[in-house]
Amino acid sequence: MSERIPKWADVVLVPVISLALAFVISGLVILAIGENPWEALKLMVNGALGSSYGWGFTLYYATNFIFTGLAVAVAFHASLFNIGGEGQATLGGLGVALVCLALPWPHWGLALPAAVLGAAAFGALWAAVPAWLQARRGSHIVITTIMFNFIGASVLNYVLVNVLRPVGSMDPATARFPPGASLPTLHDMAAALGIAWGRNTPANITFFIALACCVLVWAIIWHTRLGYQIRAFGKSEGAARYAGINPVRITMYAMLISGALAGLMAINNVMGEAERLVLNSVEGAGFIGIAVALMGRSHPVGVLLAALLFGFLYQGGAELALWTTIPRELITVIQALVILFTGALDNMVRMPVERLFRGRGAA
Amino acid sequence: MGARQQTERQATAAPAIELRAISKAFGPVQANKDISIRVERGTIHGIVGENGAGKSTLMSILYGFYRADAGEILIGGRPVQIPDSQAAIRAGIGMVFQHFKLVQNFTVLENVILGVEEGALLRPSLNKARRVLGDLAREYELDVDPDAAIEDLSVGHQQRVEILKALYRQADILILDEPTGVLTPDEADHLFRILASLRDQGKTIILITHKLREIMEITDAVSVMRRGEMVATLKTASTSPEELAERMVGRKVLLHVPKGPANPGRNVLEVENLRVVDAAGIERLRGIGLTVRAGEILGVAGVAGNGQSELLKVLGGFQRATGRVRVNGDDIDLTGRRSDGQTRRARGIAHVPEDRQALGLIMDFTAWENCAFGYHNAPEYQKNALFMDNAAMQADAQAKMERFDVRPPTATLAAKSFSGGNQQKIVLAREIERNPDLLLVGQPTRGVDIGAIEFIHKRLVALRDAGKAVLMVSVELEEILSLSDRIVVMFDGRIMGERLPDQTNERELGLLMAGVAA
Known part of the structure; x- marks a missing residue:
């Protein structure tokens, strides 16, 4: 059996068509509420990509999505559907907060590695329980990771209200992190090079950690024994058992890496942006990660591109809500349409494209 | 070819099926190229060819699963369109698939009327089916208990239900796809008797198989396909297995790999009282004991599903068991962390699993x-x-x-x-x-082309001659008989007996495979 469609069509053509369809339908919806879709698109592109200010936000959102997207992608390679990115990122935030508040950090260069360890460890820990239940008891990981999202939110609620809330504060949030734990923003870094870029935007050094994680995931999945075993297990559990690959161990490792990646998102939003831990700091990025991984075909490069796209949608959507009468809810509709077309309805585009290629081959 | 003679016969009776210049392509792959074939009424017509030669595509076109790109189909001399399987059934074509399409927890009667119930109430249809089945049973040796659930029937009986289903739908033309793959020799003989009596009653049968022995035994004519083309249609009486094999592959092939006498040495594998209980609590291995020596091939014969798969899985390290297994004199773990495939490989055990696509x-x-x-x-x-x-x-x-x-x-x-x-x-x-010191190999040539079979058999013999132990599980008796130095037969999780290949025959092995102690 030969490949059904060429690789470039699978990787580029199908997602682009899906995306175009999503935008066309979004345009129709905008038209239906009496706004000009073309103007709306221009506003989104300008707002998200037209200035270094827009880019500063787009990259900040994209950084979140890179982490959660990679988390889902790694689990996908082991054929595990980790829907718990939200909870793992929440707990990662707790890890970051505990590390940042533990010491009066003298310099971010010391605080960052420690916070990275804290975020990864807490995220991995939160993934470890569902992973163990799946590997040992056969409890389905989709169910358990969803449940752990709720448990994670409740745990955070309890800890913020009862443990970490500064005395006298009415706000369920931690104290501000010490100044020595404040990460340089991309604006600071550009300024150090004498470039004026992205003033007052939240994009920070974590973006480069996210890029490094893309490379790391690529290396692990395709160049290490662990990655080889994860992929083998993901493609065929029966064959993996034949080869002497331990299903329990691979499930655990894959989910620990996945949870750690999701947890690392907290470096960006908690340490890099908010500089304290608040309730619901993840804001759905864990779920966006699923769409990012699906659209990115579980490949780090694809995840990076998809994360940038969703970063654009987030920032562009915010601009749209700011400057037009298009209601905020509609932005969610546009994002949902993109998720729907690139993720859930992937086959709707794929099958006609396959037919097209088959037809051309037969002629 | 006696072209004139054929035209004369055509004048008296149109062929049951005639395909004219059928072509079908999947993308760049030409699965069927300009295929023409005539199947005479009241004959058994074999179709042979290697995997990928286009047999299945051709039959799928005939049964309405695919539509041909070009060409026409004539049934009884009349051109017909077969857009779907319903149309094929209306045209009088019945198909018995390799993998049966039966509802496991329905009775035979319920399966037979499924899709052809007459009216909203089942009772009249069931009564009619019971009557028809009784007639068919008497006429063709097709007896099956009409009230038995499918899951309680042997594979051979399930196949009969498939044939009954086709006949109940008034099929005149019966297509059987690799029908003997899952049968004991005895069951296969019975099937052939059924097919012969169907033919004698004027039915037309198309038999797709890769077993040349069956072609020679039962068919009247045989068509050979190679790479999507029909390379020859021959009278069975005037051909030989060697000629068929050569036409299938396109070059001369050795059907039996020559091998010298074995030089068995020390015991490499010793198995004692091996037991396996599966997840449903059923005992799959009931105290197996066997040895394989260096420099010999031990053939494990048996109908699929009698514990051979479990034996391979235990030895390959992905099935827990109790009992005792020694390799080169040292015990190997049958449970726990050191019973996995990695440990087995480290002990010099290599494994070519039965299902290469799911496991290997x-x-x-x-x-x-x-x-x-x-x-x-x-x-x-x-x-x-x-x-x-x-x-x-x-x-x-x-x-x-x-x-x-x-x-x-x-x-x-x-x-x-x-x-x-x-x-x-x-x-x-x-x-x-x-x-490896010990090679476990399951179904070494299942779904493998004749040309590759020769190559694989040579390699296994070469490994034996290099002083290695080989444990081979196969459901192909021909393969067992031609490759093994010793043969054990498994039935229902037990070893029924051990034979030497030159002192036994298919008949005796067949009885052992059916659980009859010879």
């Missing part, structure tokens, strides 16, 4: 990734403590594929893009080139 290979992996599968921890595949050496793995795979004549010898292709025979060669290359 990762179909989405490239050939080079598959060539290291199971041995991925070997030091030669590591670049350093962290990374694997993908380049070394590719070079290693390339060399192995060339030595085992894998076609195409392209290590970067996905395993799923190779034919069955070449997939099997990849698995064999990986396992044999590790130079």
Whole structure:
């Protein structure tokens, strides 16, 4: 059996068509509420990509999505559907907060590695329980990771209200992190090079950690024994058992890496942006990660591109809500349409494209 | 060819089926190229060909699963369109698939009327079916208990239900796809008697098989396909297995690999009182004991599903068991952490599993990734403590594929893009080139082309001659008889007996396989 469609069509053509369809339908919806879709698109592109200010936000959102997207992608390679990115990122935030508040950090260069360890460890820990239940008891990981999202939110609620809330504060949030734990923003870094870029935007050094994680995931999945075993297990559990690959161990490792990646998102939003831990700091990025991984075909490069796209949608959507009468809810509709077309309805585009290629081959 | 004679006969009776210039392409692959064939009424017509020769495509066109790109189909001399299987049934075509399409927890009667119930109430249909089935049973030796649930029937009886279903739907033309793959020799003989009496009653039967012996035994005419083309249609009486094999492959093939006498040495594998209970609590192995010596091939015969798979899984390290197994004199663990495939490999056991697509290979992996599968921890595949050496793995795979004549010898292709025979060669290359003390091999040539069968048999004999122990499980008695130095027969999780290949025959082995102590 030969490949059904060429690789470039699978990787580029199908997602682009899906995306175009999503935008066309979004345009129709905008038209239906009496706004000009073309103007709306221009506003989104300008707002998200037209200035270094827009880019500063787009990259900040994209950084979140890179982490959660990679988390889902790694689990996908082991054929595990980790829907718990939200909870793992929440707990990662707790890890970051505990590390940042533990010491009066003298310099971010010391605080960052420690916070990275804290975020990864807490995220991995939160993934470890569902992973163990799946590997040992056969409890389905989709169910358990969803449940752990709720448990994670409740745990955070309890800890913020009862443990970490500064005395006298009415706000369920931690104290501000010490100044020595404040990460340089991309604006600071550009300024150090004498470039004026992205003033007052939240994009920070974590973006480069996210890029490094893309490379790391690529290396692990395709160049290490662990990655080889994860992929083998993901493609065929029966064959993996034949080869002497331990299903329990691979499930655990894959989910620990996945949870750690999701947890690392907290470096960006908690340490890099908010500089304290608040309730619901993840804001759905864990779920966006699923769409990012699906659209990115579980490949780090694809995840990076998809994360940038969703970063654009987030920032562009915010601009749209700011400057037009298009209601905020509609932005969610546009994002949902993109998720729907690139993720859930992937086959709707794929099958006609396959037919097209088959037809051309037969002629 | 006696063309005039044929035209004369055509004038008296139109052929049951005639295909004219049928072509079908899937993308760039031409599965059927300009196929023309005439199947005379009241004959058994065999169709042989290697995997991928286009037999299944042709039959799928006839049964309405695919639509031909060009050509026409004539039934009883009249051109017909067969857009779907309902149309095929209306045209009088019945199909018995290799994998039965029966509802397991329905009775025979319920399965027979499924889809052809008359009216809203079942009772009249069931009564009618009971009557018709009784007639058919008397006429064709097709007796099955009409009230038995399918899941309680043997495979041979299930197949009869499939035939009954077709006959109940007034089929005049019966297509059987590899019908004997799952049958004991006895059951196969019975099937052939049924087919012969169907033919004598004027039914037309098309038999698709890769077993040349069956073609010679039962068919009246045989068509040979190769690479999508019909290369010959011959009278069975005037051909030979050797000629058919040569036409199928396109070159001369050895149907029996020559081998000298075995030189058995010390015991490599000793199995005592091996027991396996499956997840449903059913005992799959009931106290197996056997030995395999260095320099011999032990053949394990039996109908599929009598414990051979479990035996291979236990020895290969992915099925727990109780009992005692020694390799080169040392016990191996049957439970616990050190009973896995990695430990087995370290003890010199290599395993070519029965189901290469589900177990032996990762179909989405490239050939080079598959060539290291199971041995991925070997030091030669590591670049350093962290990374694997993908380049070394590719070079290693390339060399192995060339030595085992894998076609195409392209290590970067996905395993799923190779034919069955070449997939099997990849698995064999990986396992044999590790130079194991003991090779476990299940169904070495299942779904493998005749040309590749010859190659695989030669390799197994060569491994034996190099002083290695080989335990071979196969449901093909011909293969068991021609390759083994000793034969054990399994039935219902037990060993029914041990025979020497030159002192037994298919008949005796067949009785043992059916659980009859000879």
